Amino acid sequence: MLARVANNLYWMGRYIERSEHVARYMHVNYFSSLDAPNELSQDRQFVLRSMKFMVGDPANDPDEILDEIEVLHDLGLNSEKGFSIINNVKSTRENANSARDLISTELYEAINKFYHFVLNYDQDLYVKRGLYDFCVNITEMTTILRGKIRATLLHDEVYAIIMMGMNLERATQIIRIINAKYNDALLARNGYDQDVGKSFEWITLLKCAESYDMMRRFYKKSPSSLSTLEFLILNGSCPRSVMNSLDQVSKHIHVLEKSKNPSKDSAAFFIEKVRAELKFKHIEEIEGNIRDFIETKLNDLVLIADKLEKEFFNY
Amino acid sequence: MITQTNPIFSCYEYNDGLYDEVFNAQGETKELYETLFKLYCGHSIEDYMQLNNKAKSSFFNQGITFQVYGEKETKEKIFPFDLFPRIIGAKEWDHIESGALQRSRALNLFLWDIYHDKKILKDGIVPMDLIGSSANYLQAMIGVDPPGGIYNHVSGTDIIKHSDGEYYVLEDNIRCPSGVSYVVCNRTALKRALFGVFNHYRAHTVTNYAENLLEILQSVKPKGIDFPTCVVITPGMYNSAYYEHSYLAKAMGVELVEGRDLYVENDFVYMKTISGPQKVDVIYRRVDDLFMDPLEFRADSTLGVPGIFAAYRKGNVCLANAPGTGVADDKAVYTYMPQIIKYYLDEEPILNNVHTYHCSRPEELKYVLEHISELVVKPVDESGGYGISIGNKLTKEQIAEVREKIKKEPRKYIAQPIMSLSVHPTYIDESQSFEQRHVDLRTFTLLGDKKDFVLKGGLSRVALQKGNLVVNSSQGGGSKDTWVLKDN
Numbered sequence: 019m020l021a022r023v024a025n026n027l028y029w030m031g032r033y034i035e036r037s038e039h040v041a042r043y044m045h046v047n048y049f050s051s052l053d054a055p056n057e058l059s060q061d062r063q064f065v066l067r068s069m070k071f072m073v074g075d076p077a078n079d080p081d082e083i084l085d086e087i088e089v090l091h092d093l094g095l096n097s098e099k100g101f102s103i104i105n106n107v108k109s110t111r112e113n114a115n116s117a118r119d120l121i122s123t124e125l126y127e128a129i130n131k132f133y134h135f136v137l138n139y140d141q142d143l144y145v146k147r148g149l150y151d152f153c154v155n156i157t158e159m160t161t162i163l164r165g166k167i168r169a170t171l172l173h174d175e176v177y178a179i180i181m182m183g184m185n186l187e188r189a190t191q192i193i194r195i196i197n198a199k200y201n202d203a204l205l206a207r208n209g210y211d212q213d214v215g216k217s218f219e220w221i222t223l224l225k226c227a228e229s230y231d232m233m234r235r236f237y238k239k240s241p242s243s244l245s246t247l248e249f250l251i252l253n254g255s256c257p258r259s260v261m262n263s264l265d266q267v268s269k270h271i272h273v274l275e276k277s278k279n280p281s282k283d284s285a286a287f288f289i290e291k292v293r294a295e296l297k298f299k300h301i302e303e304i305e306g307n308i309r310d311f312i313e314t315k316l317n318d319l320v321l322i323a324d325k326l327e328k329e330f331f332n333y
Numbered sequence: 334m335i336t337q338t339n340p341i342f343s344c345y346e347y348n349d350g351l352y353d354e355v356f357n358a359q360g361e362t363k364e365l366y367e368t369l370f371k372l373y374c375g376h377s378i379e380d381y382m383q384l385n386n387k388a389k390s391s392f393f394n395q396g397i398t399f400q401v402y403g404e405k406e407t408k409e410k411i412f413p414f415d416l417f418p419r420i421i422g423a424k425e426w427d428h429i430e431s432g433a434l435q436r437s438r439a440l441n442l443f444l445w446d447i448y449h450d451k452k453i454l455k456d457g458i459v460p461m462d463l464i465g466s467s468a469n470y471l472q473a474m475i476g477v478d479p480p481g482g483i484y485n486h487v488s489g490t491d492i493i494k495h496s497d498g499e500y501y502v503l504e505d506n507i508r509c510p511s512g513v514s515y516v517v518c519n520r521t522a523l524k525r526a527l528f529g530v531f532n533h534y535r536a537h538t539v540t541n542y543a544e545n546l547l548e549i550l551q552s553v554k555p556k557g558i559d560f561p562t563c564v565v566i567t568p569g570m571y572n573s574a575y576y577e578h579s580y581l582a583k584a585m586g587v588e589l590v591e592g593r594d595l596y597v598e599n600d601f602v603y604m605k606t607i608s609g610p611q612k613v614d615v616i617y618r619r620v621d622d623l624f625m626d627p628l629e630f631r632a633d634s635t636l637g638v639p640g641i642f643a644a645y646r647k648g649n650v651c652l653a654n655a656p657g658t659g660v661a662d663d664k665a666v667y668t669y670m671p672q673i674i675k676y677y678l679d680e681e682p683i684l685n686n687v688h689t690y691h692c693s694r695p696e697e698l699k700y701v702l703e704h705i706s707e708l709v710v711k712p713v714d715e716s717g718g719y720g721i722s723i724g725n726k727l728t729k730e731q732i733a734e735v736r737e738k739i740k741k742e743p744r745k746y747i748a749q750p751i752m753s754l755s756v757h758p759t760y761i762d763e764s765q766s767f768e769q770r771h772v773d774l775r776t777f778t779l780l781g782d783k784k785d786f787v788l789k790g791g792l793s794r795v796a797l798q799k800g801n802l803v804v805n806s807s808q809g810g811g812s813k814d815t816w817v818l819k820d821n
Contacts, residue, residue: 127395
């Protein structure tokens with residue numbers, strides 16, 4: 019398999035995953051805020067700021083009044099913004115194009131439909147009435163893509179590379195979402211509920227990760243900061259958790275890394291190291307120091323990506 | 334003018350001067366098409382529109398699109414596809430197939446000759462200066478022995494049916510002929526839309542092209558290689574034929590590479606894979622030869638691989654088609670095809686050539702300049718339908734312009750009588766009815782070491798504008814599924 023094409027497939031995986039998380043974050047936050055229990059969480063400006071924070075484009079001036087239409091447009095359909103959904107989808111297709119001979123016709127056709135859906139979405143409708151429809155369609159279409167990837171591709175190197183891209187991106191996005199919602203919870207503390215541990219924002223966080231229902235099933239009680247973080251970071255059976263994502267990355271790197279004892283500089287070695295660290299952490303260690311944890315983990319993920327690039331995509 | 338009475342063909346106008354493939358001069362359906370015609374008449378025009386739209390969106394969603402150069406924003410377009418297939422009977426096909434194969438063989442021998450002993454030139458069959466003055470004659474290929482002795486592994490022959498009912502070859506394409514992926518797509522699309530009609534005919538499959546191409550490529554492997562690694566090289570995904578390149582790579586199960594994925598070391602070619610370099614033995618090339626190697630040809634090319642020609646000259650890698658084949662599909666060489674076939678194969682040409690006037694010959698130039706309005710004037714070295722002027726469609730001023738152009742560079746032009754391409758009922762979106770449109774046929778012939786193959790089928794291209802004779806997709810042409818019937 020060509021190194022250049024492998025790189026493109028890896029990024030295809032990342033972009034698919036990224037589009038989904040941005041779309042879900044947008045609509046979950048927007049709609050859950052409409053009837054939020056405290057004034058701040060209900061505030062439009064608060065929600066828009068949270069959205070911008072999540073995609074890495076924070077509004078730094080606390081007095082600035084954000085324009086709702088502009089923010090929604092930027093995140094969804096503004097092709098001049100690198101983080102917008104439309105750009106993620108364009109990049110998905112561009113990367114798929116260059117590997118068209120390696121992926122199945124079915125997968126390509128689904129990507130192409132996805133692309134045309136976003137490209138042809140009425141911009142006016144989207145900012146006025148279409149937010150829910152647009153975002154839900156994005157998340158559903160990415161689910162279809164995931165299904166086509168799993169069910170129509172050969173589970174070989176091509177598959178492993180796409181899956182690594184997806185899971186690394188998932189881990190990254192989940193940590194970013196935790197970061198954004200943690201930030202929101204701290205801000206909302208001054209409002210109706212004083213206790214960060216029981217903030218309404220944890221429920222939103224779980225919904226942003228599509229994990230609310232299963233979390234309830236697992237703990238059988240209302241989410242608190244501790245249980246939410248534990249579920250989303252450390253619970254390997256939660257398919258959205260950082261742990262689960264790293265388990266997946268680890269599984270797929272071994273398709274590419276043939277050696278049983280990879281060298282200490284290799285991507286495989288480093289992935290196992292990060293995974294082992296997480297495996298033997300308990301949530302109290304993290305909760306006291308969530309900022310540090312977020313920073314280290316994001317750095318680790320960047321380092322994994324660097325190592326993958328050096329080892330496999332360096333053409 | 335006879336008007337058909339069936340609803341789906343209710344607006345079909347029959348013109349006396351044109352050769353209709355489906356209806357005879359009395360407006361009756363020809364035997365070959367009778368069953369098909371009846372089946373199609375079972376549909377209403379509304380059914381048809383619906384099917385047509387479905388087929389269109391199927392092409393669009395599959396991303397089977399092409400891009401046209403020269404437009405400000407290169408936009409994706411669907412290659413227009415017509416749901417009324419063209420049928421060729423078994424006997425008629427044998428004639429076309431043996432003729433196409435004959436031409437490819439003769440061209441291959443011709444190429445070998447002009448890059449080695451030049452016997453045909455010395456014997457005065459083909460004039461020396463015709464080759465000497467050709468921009469496509471690659472000096473670098475002189476004396477080079479391509480693996481298996483094959484130059485034109487893939488040939489596309491453009492054939493038309495004239496108003497006399499005879500087939501004529503319009504041109505041979507032996508550089509990088511494209512279109513075969515559309516043959517396969519057209520079949521798939523027609524099967525999806527109108528599967529029922531296939532039960533009534535025994536048509537040959539067209540999906541076996543890729544497997545035969547792979548066998549051909551494997552047959553011309555460099556010496557000493559048992560299991561050659563074959564790849565397809567593409568200029569990249571912004572090339573107008575990228576879909577075809579990716580289709581062929583996928584259907585053959587080989588890598589689709591770009592120039593930057595390959596490098597040359599000690600005159601061997603390697604591709605850069607996730608597990609390090611891998612040697613490449615046979616390259617099906619969809620990059621023009623002048624762009625293949627910046628060290629040897631165009632230094633500004635970023636599409637090629639530095640040093641690949643040296644590897645080729647040493648016999649360490651096979652390029653298909655060989656560099657320098659363009660000299661033989663030159664439209665001026667075309668006019669000598671009957672003599673070339675006779676010279677190398679000692680056979681009469683099976684397919685007719687269109688009579689051609691060479692503007693490089695003074696007496697013929699004189700005739701051409703005086704009769705521009707009755708002739709098609711073509712530049713000898715362009716492809717894709719660019720630069721063609723059709724005499725009876727020109728205004729006086731345009732004729733004067735063409736005359737000046739020819740006078741300036743007579744060697745650059747040839748002229749042919751205006752051939753009337755046969756017509757085929759074609760569904761026209763704007764009028765929502767079937768109308769007569771001109772069609773041609775591109776056949777695909779493969780030559781390998783002790784193996785050859787002609788695809789039973791081909792690309793029937795349709796000029797979608799009324800009266801238009803240029804069928805190239807870059808000029809707004811569409812295509813039809815083409816059935817070659819099995820012998821009964």
